[in-house]
Amino acid sequence: MAVPDKTEIIATLGLEAHVEGGYFARTFQPDHRPKVATPAGERYTMTSIHYLLTDDSPVGHWHRNQSDIVHFYHLGAPVHYYLLHPDGRLETAVLGPDLAAGQRLQLTVRGGVWKASHLPAGSYGLISEAVAPGFDYADMALGERDDLLAEFPEHAAEIKAFTRDH
Template identity: 40%
Template sequence: MSTPTSPFTPAFPPATTSTADHEPARITAIISALKMIPLIEGGYFVETDRDPLLIPSPFPPVPMKSVTPAAGAGQQTIRPGFDPAWRNASTSIFYLITPSSPQGTFHRNRARNVHTLHHGRGRYIVIHPDEKDEEKRVETFVVGPNVVAGERLQWIVEGGTYKASFLLPDEEGEGGSDGGLLISETVVPGFEFYDHDFLEKEALREMVGEKRAEELEWLVREE
C-alpha cells in the first residue's frame, strides 16, 4: 500500500456497496458483539440510545429532499410512529468503517453531530455550503489517537454541513487497520432520516469546483 499523494486519496479500495462479504475476524467479532447492521451511507451502525424526552421540532415541517421509504435494515426509512412536529432530545450510535466497507459517503443532517473516537484512524472531509471563503469551504482532518500530531479524539459537525469519512491505516504510512474505525455519534436533537440528505455530484461541483470535485466524487453515494 503506497502513501496517498493527496489527502483525499483513498487508503483502502472503496466499497461499491454498504455491505461487506469478507471482514477480518476481529472486525466481525466487533460487529457481532455490538449487534451492528450495515448503514446506507457505508459502514455499520447500531443505535445505542434514544432520549425519551420529546421536544418541539426546531426544523422545517418537510423532509430533506432525498428521504423516501426504503426496505431493508439500516436503510433510509421514516421511523414508525415518527411525528414531524417532535424530536427526541438526542440520539447516540456506534459507527464503524472497515477495510471492506471503508468509507462513509457525503451526507448532511439538520441537527448537530458530536463524534467521539474509540479506536482506529480515519480522515473526515466536511463541506460548509454557506462558507464564502473557498479556502475554508472544504475542511479536512484526521481522527485518531495521536493527539500530539494533531489527530482528533472528538469533533463536531454542525447541522447543515456535508461530511464524508474514510478509513486510514492504524499507523501513519503503510499498514492495515486491524479493528477499523469505531466511533460514537450523538445527534442533538435526535437523528431522523426525515432530517437527512445525501450529496449529489452536481451539487458537489457547484460548491467546490470541478478540480476539487474530481478528487472527492468517489465519496458521493451512487444511486
C-alpha cells in the same frame, strides 16, 4: 486485553449496514423525555450511535444532516473526515489516538455542513456520534455527485472520491 477484530465488533455491538457506508447501531434515544419541536417535526432531544468503518466498507459517503453531531473516537485505525461548509470551505480532521500527530478524540459538525469519512488504512475504525436534536432520516440528505460538483467545483477530487458512482 485482546484487541477485537471487526467481525467481533459488528456482532458484539449489533451493528448493521448503514446507507452512508460502514455499519451502525443506535445506542440511545431519550424515550423518557418529551420530544422537541423542529421545523421538520418532533425529534428526540438527542440520539447516539456506534459507527464503524471497515476495510471492506471504508467510506462514509457525502451527506448533510440538519442537526449538530459530535463524533467520538474509540478504537482501531484513525478515521479521516472531510467537511464542506456552506461558504465552500473544505475542512479536514482525523479522529484517532495519536494526539501528538494532530489526531482528535472528538469532532463537532454543525447541522448544514456536508461531511464524508474515510478509513484509509487498517481493518476498522470505531467511533460514536451524539446528535442533537436527535437523528431522523428525514433530516439527512445523501450527496449526489453532480449536485455537489456544481456547488463546490473547487473540491472535485474529494467529491468524486466520496460519492457513489451511479
